[in-house]
Amino acid sequence: MLIMEDKQKFTVSVYTENNIGLLNRLSAIFLKRHINIESMTVCESEIDHVHRFTFVVEVPEEQIRKVVGQLEKQIEVIRAFYHTEEEIIYQETAMFKLSTAYLYDEKIQNKLKLRRAHIVTITTSFFIIETTGLKEDIDRLYEKLKPYGLLQFVRSGRIAITRPKMAISELLQEFN
Amino acid sequence: METLKKEIKEKKSSKPVRVAGAEAVIKCLLEEGVHLAYGYPGGAIMPVYDELYKYKDKLHHVLTRHEQGAIHAAQGFARVTGNTGVVFATSGPGATNLVTGIADAQIDSTPLVCITGQVASHLLGSDAFQETDIVGISTPVTKWNYQITKASEIPEVIAKAFYIAKSGRPGPVLIDITKDAQFEEFDFSYKKCENVRSYRAVPETDITQIEAAAKLINSAKKPFVIFGQGVIIGAAEKELKTFIEKAGIPSASTALGLSALKTKHPLHVGMVGMHGNYAPNVLTNECDVLIAIGMRFDDRVTGNLSTYAKQAKVVHFEIDPAEIDKNVKTTVAVLGDVKDTLTKITPLIQQNSHPHWLDQFHKLYKKEEEAVINNQLNPTKEGLTMGEVLHTINSQTNGEAVIVSDVGQHQMFACRYANFEQTRSNVTSGGLGTMGFALPAAIGAKMGVPNREVIAVIGDGGYQMTIQELGTILQTKAAVKIVVLNNSFLGMVRQWQELFFDRRYASTVMTNPDFIKIAEGYGIEAVRVSERKNLSNAIEKMVASTEAFFLEVVIEKEDNVFPMVPTGASVSDIRLC
Numbered sequence: 001m002l003i004m005e006d007k008q009k010f011t012v013s014v015y016t017e018n019n020i021g022l023l024n025r026l027s028a029i030f031l032k033r034h035i036n037i038e039s040m041t042v043c044e045s046e047i048d049h050v051h052r053f054t055f056v057v058e059v060p061e062e063q064i065r066k067v068v069g070q071l072e073k074q075i076e077v078i079r080a081f082y083h084t085e086e087e088i089i090y091q092e093t094a095m096f097k098l099s100t101a102y103l104y105d106e107k108i109q110n111k112l113k114l115r116r117a118h119i120v121t122i123t124t125s126f127f128i129i130e131t132t133g134l135k136e137d138i139d140r141l142y143e144k145l146k147p148y149g150l151l152q153f154v155r156s157g158r159i160a161i162t163r164p165k166m167a168i169s170e171l172l173q174e175f176n
Numbered sequence: 177m178e179t180l181k182k183e184i185k186e187k188k189s190s191k192p193v194r195v196a197g198a199e200a201v202i203k204c205l206l207e208e209g210v211h212l213a214y215g216y217p218g219g220a221i222m223p224v225y226d227e228l229y230k231y232k233d234k235l236h237h238v239l240t241r242h243e244q245g246a247i248h249a250a251q252g253f254a255r256v257t258g259n260t261g262v263v264f265a266t267s268g269p270g271a272t273n274l275v276t277g278i279a280d281a282q283i284d285s286t287p288l289v290c291i292t293g294q295v296a297s298h299l300l301g302s303d304a305f306q307e308t309d310i311v312g313i314s315t316p317v318t319k320w321n322y323q324i325t326k327a328s329e330i331p332e333v334i335a336k337a338f339y340i341a342k343s344g345r346p347g348p349v350l351i352d353i354t355k356d357a358q359f360e361e362f363d364f365s366y367k368k369c370e371n372v373r374s375y376r377a378v379p380e381t382d383i384t385q386i387e388a389a390a391k392l393i394n395s396a397k398k399p400f401v402i403f404g405q406g407v408i409i410g411a412a413e414k415e416l417k418t419f420i421e422k423a424g425i426p427s428a429s430t431a432l433g434l435s436a437l438k439t440k441h442p443l444h445v446g447m448v449g450m451h452g453n454y455a456p457n458v459l460t461n462e463c464d465v466l467i468a469i470g471m472r473f474d475d476r477v478t479g480n481l482s483t484y485a486k487q488a489k490v491v492h493f494e495i496d497p498a499e500i501d502k503n504v505k506t507t508v509a510v511l512g513d514v515k516d517t518l519t520k521i522t523p524l525i526q527q528n529s530h531p532h533w534l535d536q537f538h539k540l541y542k543k544e545e546e547a548v549i550n551n552q553l554n555p556t557k558e559g560l561t562m563g564e565v566l567h568t569i570n571s572q573t574n575g576e577a578v579i580v581s582d583v584g585q586h587q588m589f590a591c592r593y594a595n596f597e598q599t600r601s602n603v604t605s606g607g608l609g610t611m612g613f614a615l616p617a618a619i620g621a622k623m624g625v626p627n628r629e630v631i632a633v634i635g636d637g638g639y640q641m642t643i644q645e646l647g648t649i650l651q652t653k654a655a656v657k658i659v660v661l662n663n664s665f666l667g668m669v670r671q672w673q674e675l676f677f678d679r680r681y682a683s684t685v686m687t688n689p690d691f692i693k694i695a696e697g698y699g700i701e702a703v704r705v706s707e708r709k710n711l712s713n714a715i716e717k718m719v720a721s722t723e724a725f726f727l728e729v730v731i732e733k734e735d736n737v738f739p740m741v742p743t744g745a746s747v748s749d750i751r752l753c
């Protein structure tokens with residue numbers, strides 16, 4: 001029986017060695033506990049040859065603590081952290097492809113101004129809008145642009161910087 | 177740093193020898209002190225087998241009859257010796273046949289290095305003949321795994337594999353080697369791995385936690401220890417004994433912790449868990465300080481967590497930080513290697529005894545004895561019981577044998593009734609509960625400790641899951657003693673059907689072959705016992721034999737294992753019948 005504690009959104013940052021197959025190993029830990037990964041990003045971190053995975057999940061804190069323990073236990077994971085929404089600054093990016101027929105639509109133009117979105121490409125048949133913001137910002141813009149018949153829509157996973165320090169460089173020094 | 181790296185490089189290249197990848201694999205194993213391995217050949221691993229042929233004087237390879245047999249044998253070897261078991265298999269079906277054993281080793285923390293052949297690297301991902309993504313498949317059930325596509329990676333990766341498998345909380349590692357990497361030549365030199373920068377094998381011990389734990393234990397009126405396999409893996413049997421004797425704490429074992437402390441030690445109060453002893457289960461919910469040592473609060477141990485030891489403060493000695501607070505909230509967590517942490521805490525513990533508290537265990541033991549144990553050991557009914565078979569084995573081996581049990585009722589009887597005088601004497605598939613484990617595991621165990629008596633206790637169901645390994649016994653002459661407790665049922669499942677499914681015996685009735693003829697077909701001396709008066713003589717004969725021996729005991733068909741904590745019930749609601 002699962003104790004139904006309140007679910008919350010957590011951003012999990014995992015610093016790892018750069019090895020093939022690690023994504024599989026990490027996602028399996030979420031899978032095993034039947035946790036849906038809302039978004040995921042992988043990139044090089046601030047440390048040479050160290051990668052950083054950023055997962056966003058919505059689970060009780062009790063559970064995320066255990067998951068982070070199990071992530072950290074993986075051989076090639078250097079450190080794993082979890083943070084609440086208040087502890088991080090985060091952004092997502094999205095792109096929308098629309099027919100050029102709407103390029104001079106005033107309503108669209110106004111919406112773009114409000115959303116700090118801008119046009120990155122224009123061709124004779126389509127144009128592309130790009131925006132960066134919180135998930136909700138992108139959701140709202142999506143709802144607004146949807147009636148125009150989106151030709152394509154794509155959004156990134158979350159990228160996040162934490163307010164608290166993540167003592168990862170020190171840790172690596174210790175290991176070396 | 178750079179100069180250091182250069183030095184290491186120079187040191188490494190001091191005596192390089194040009195060899196093919198396959199030969200390098202064998203050389204690495206010899207460097208790691210491996211002289212015995214199990215496996216099964218096939219196309220993608222043939223270059224390695226060719227080298228095994230050349231190196232057969234130095235590295236003995238045991239051909240099992242199935243890859244599952246090979247890996248369980250390696251597990252049996254590892255469990256009795258503490259050394260890393262080594263397994264070879266080919267790609268595709270060879271590799272997938274290992275998966276059950278890998279999962280078993282992962283959950284029971286058994287050190288293994290599995291080496292699988294893989295199709296040539298230019299074929300990877302093309303659905304080539306016998307290609308399977310064994311790295312992907314084994315990822316969730318390995319401590320670490322890696323695919324080698326270049327021969328030059330072999331020494332470093334294998335060194336790392338052995339370090340990871342054995343250090344900290346042990347586990348299985350799988351190394352997949354493409355066939356071209358086995359053929360490729362390179363300059364070989366070997367350096368043992370002593371450190372992986374992203375991996376801390378043993379967490380640092382916080383001395384303040386040791387002090388806090390000591391304070392709690394010293395103030396306890398009803399302290400209770402539950403120890404697990406961590407004590408055996410950490411070779412901390414002596415430290416455990418000194419600690420509990422000084423503090424005078426009644427101590428119970430998990431199934432996998434059995435034999436870490438002599439069964440007859442005056443402070444040993446039995447086994448906890450679903451079919452454990454009555455007293456330690458009931459009194460788990462009465463102790464004031466619960467001291468868990470190298471165990472992980474498995475659900476078969478705790479029953480319903482919401483009513484488990486709620487009154488107690490919990491001290492957890494553990495090597496794996498991910499186990500802390502995973503199932504049971506601790507008051508004090510003592511991270512580290514138990515051998516070290518127990519050594520550190522014992523001087524801080526006051527000499528003590530808890531006679532009234534210990535007496536509570538004895539009183540409840542009496543109750544269990546009257547309700548359950550006497551009927552098993554001195555049955556008044558005609559049918560033979562599993563308990564009396566174990567009892568007879570105890571008296572004829574003086575508790576010195578390694579008991580390897582399979583999964584089911586007989587396993588619980590073995591754990592409950594076997595008398596263990598020595599550590600590393602109870603080998604069973606605990607966490608995964610893999611039927612078919614015992615016969616091959618017993619073969620591996622016998623090869624690991626050839627001077628000890630190794631007795632496999634198996635049900636008629638599980639026996640038939642890996643019965644082909646009788647062929648391995650025939651070929652290797654491993655002097656394993658096999659006891660099949662035949663109740664003509666998948667007994668444990670039948671018991672649940674009786675208790676919880678109104679006796680609807682769905683697919684648990686077994687029509688069995690003539691086990692005696694089968695054993696004899698493999699050249700193994702075989703005896704069947706169906707009457708009580710013949711039991712003792714048959715076991716005597718079995719123990720006296722210096723070769724493999726098969727004993728079938730026809731058991732009362734519908735006997736049950738009790739006590740029992742039904743699923744979802746509290747440990748203190750354990751049923752005696």
Ligand SMILES: Cc1ncc(C[n+]2csc(CCOP(=O)(O)OP(=O)(O)O)c2C)c(N)n1
Nearest residue numbers: 584585586609611635636637638666667668
């Ligand atoms: C591979 C596998 N399949 C199924 C089970 C489920 N299971 C647990 S105990 C058991 C019955 C075992 O019967 P038997 O080997 O005859 O032993 P007994 O319980 O009669 O002593 C079964 C089917 C299992 N543990 N492992």
